[in-house]
């Protein structure tokens with residue numbers, strides 16, 4: 001199904017649409033159209049009396065050109081509805097109309113609201129589904145869903161911007177949802193190359209020989225068992241008039257499939273490991289969205305691609321290699337591979353002259369144990385930089401929670417045979433991952449590590465997200481850089 005978004009600023013009674021969706025809560029202001037106002041008052045009364053719980057469909061007031069008016073309650077509480085509740089109600093209202101064949105839906109968002117970007121996102125993002133391999137989905141391909149937002153005129157440009165951002169979010173979701181037999185290393189490199197070409201960015205790929213020359217042995221070790229060689233891809237954006245000397249490096253983990261390697265994972269849910277490249281998809285697609293705004297700051301995106309498979313050439317537990325920065329690493333567990341590829345990415349960010357690094361990685365199951373499936377962990381070495389990411393998180397609803405990096409925990413990565421072990425003990429696995437990465441952060445560089453193992457992928461539908469990839473990180477990075 002094709003989706004078109006538009007905005008409408010004319011009088012309501014002249015609007016031609018299948019369904020006019022009106023969201024109300026206890027704080028609903030008077031509507032300028034008296035017909036709508038009297039309907040809204042009736043509905044609000046029923047909401048307060050507990051008669052109405054979710055939605056109410058009205059027939060068309062005489063003289064109006066829309067098919068029907070539907071009220072959706074966003075709150076039965078005294079307090080105003082939360083942003084999440086409004087997002088979910090918007091998603092729910094479109095699904096309601098779609099299921100009845102009303103494919104031209106108009107949503108009244110007549111109030112000034114700082115969260116308008118999130119409401120636009122919710123409407124468009126909630127329509128995403130990954131069904132291209134289902135034969136039954138082919139029947140719907142000629143249909144178009146039109147989502148029309150009735151907003152103040154000043155929001156028209158914002159809607160256009162958000163449509164572009166969501167396109168990038170949904171591209172990230174496609175990359176993650178595609179199975180690893182399709183979205184292999186070559187596929188990811190080509191996706192990055194296409195974005196670089198379309199966005200006029202400098203594109204570099206370091207192939208196996210280049211990685212060997214530079215001593216990027218983390219990537220080489222992890223990718224040794226895959227039939228396609230590992231590589232590192234960089235996209236660079238240099239502004240015409242930079243505001244300062246900052247150089248933001250976005251770094252993404254790109255394990256196109258993580259079997260665990262020789263330390264193989266259990267079979268249950270291993271299929272979700274096709275999404276172990278969600279970090280690289282997020283930084284790639286965020287880069288695509290953000291450079292459209294031509295920000296006055298230098299930005300690079302580094303993606304470390306490898307496939308972690310058991311093979312006669314694969315790395316073994318007990319192997320020791322020397323990382324790019326000269327530290328020796330003991331591979332205790334081949335399933336703790338994300339930190340190994342990122343160690344090269346961090347080193348490379350330093351070579352590019354990064355002043356700020358934000359890495360995005362589906363790094364540890366321990367982070368999911370700590371924070372659940374919907375909140376990412378964030379760690380780092382600079383409060384100011386971390387706080388900027390936390391602010392972007394608040395604005396977008398892509399939730400982060402800060403974890404500490406206590407330096408006395410570093411001893412859990414000690415090993416008698418090398419400078420550092422690639423896993424710690426049983427406890428604090430997300431923190432151990434962060435402490436490992438910290439060893440490879442270039443000097444005098446502000447660094448934040450975002451562990452998205454939980455929110456990158458959801459086996460169940462939740463909120464505005466269909467099951468599968470969420471595109472987590474794209475909107476967060478977009479907000480971080482465009483502000």
Ligand SMILES: [Zn+2]
Nearest residue numbers: 258335336337
């Ligand atoms: Zn792993």
